């Protein structure tokens with residue numbers, strides 16, 4: 001394969017340290033040494049997302065969707081009701097999870113930058129994606145948190161494509177359940193999903209969960225001694241520890257500022273091209289763009305990959321022909337972004 005540079009919203013470019021750890025022999029993990037790894041990962045993760053004291057994290061060997069599903073089914077059942085902010089394919093996924101498990105839900109369907117039409121009456125829980133990665137739109141988590149507190153609702157937030165690039169704080173945003181995964185802002189390999197549970201969520205976990213693998217109880221119990229009930233993604237946890245230590249040492253704000261600068265660099269650089277932001281407010285994590293020259297977004301994505309080895313992401317579904325996405329997550333670099341800008345300008349000078 002010719003050299004490529006990823007601007008995809010997961011996987012994202014990984015650091016040299018991460019690639020070294022992931023390339024090493026996997027150690028045996030039922031050991032006191034590995035327990036220390038898991039315990040430190042949990043301690044650092046809970047601190048970095050601003051979780052209130054007494055919060056816990058569980059580590060699932062799965063992609064992020066499993067953490068979304070686990071969060072929902074450990075807190076909600078067929079006698080509860082959920083309110084789902086559905087502004088794209090990840091919001092739709094929360095609806096599909098509720099439907100699959102027979103959880104009554106009301107959907108707040110919106111497109112692009114529509115304001116969220118929070119209803120006057122609440123539900124048991126609000127489910128939303130802090131950044132709806134299919135449209136590149138961010139929701140105001142202070143607003144959703146305040147709404148949940150006002151109505152006595154659980155606030156379940158999928159922050160998979162928000163963490164480390166954008167402001168996130170479980171305590172100040174009144175988040176009870178936070179869903180994360182390894183291969184977006186955390187810039188690791190896919191395969192590790194995480195759920196952080198505030199004491200307000202731990203206190204109301206369902207006794208019976210309609211899944212063996214995703215039931216939080218054994219994860220929480222075994223996690224006390226730094227273990228998981230089933231084989232964990234050992235290598236990714238080792239890489240996570242290195243990454244969390246680094247983020248902790250530098251400060252999350254350094255990573256947020258870096259992503260913000262990359263996003264600003266990119267958005268300034270496309271001025272004058274027949275492109276516009278698809279939705280707003282846009283996160284630092286990613287820029288989703290629409291072609292305004294009538295051309296097909298998929299042609300552009302194919303051309304940049306073939307001509308320059310630069311990998312952008314087309315959209316799926318109804319937006320496939322119109323929208324494409326450029327991620328600013330992970331070990332993204334200004335020189336690569338500059339190369340992308342040159343390539344985009346060249347493309348629009350000569351689209352064929």
Ligand SMILES: *Cc1c(COP(=O)(O)O)cnc(C)c1O
Nearest residue numbers: 063064065090129131133160161
């Ligand atoms: C990537 C992503 C997920 C998880 O998708 P997987 O394919 O299961 O990794 C969930 N929510 C959001 C907002 C995402 O960007």
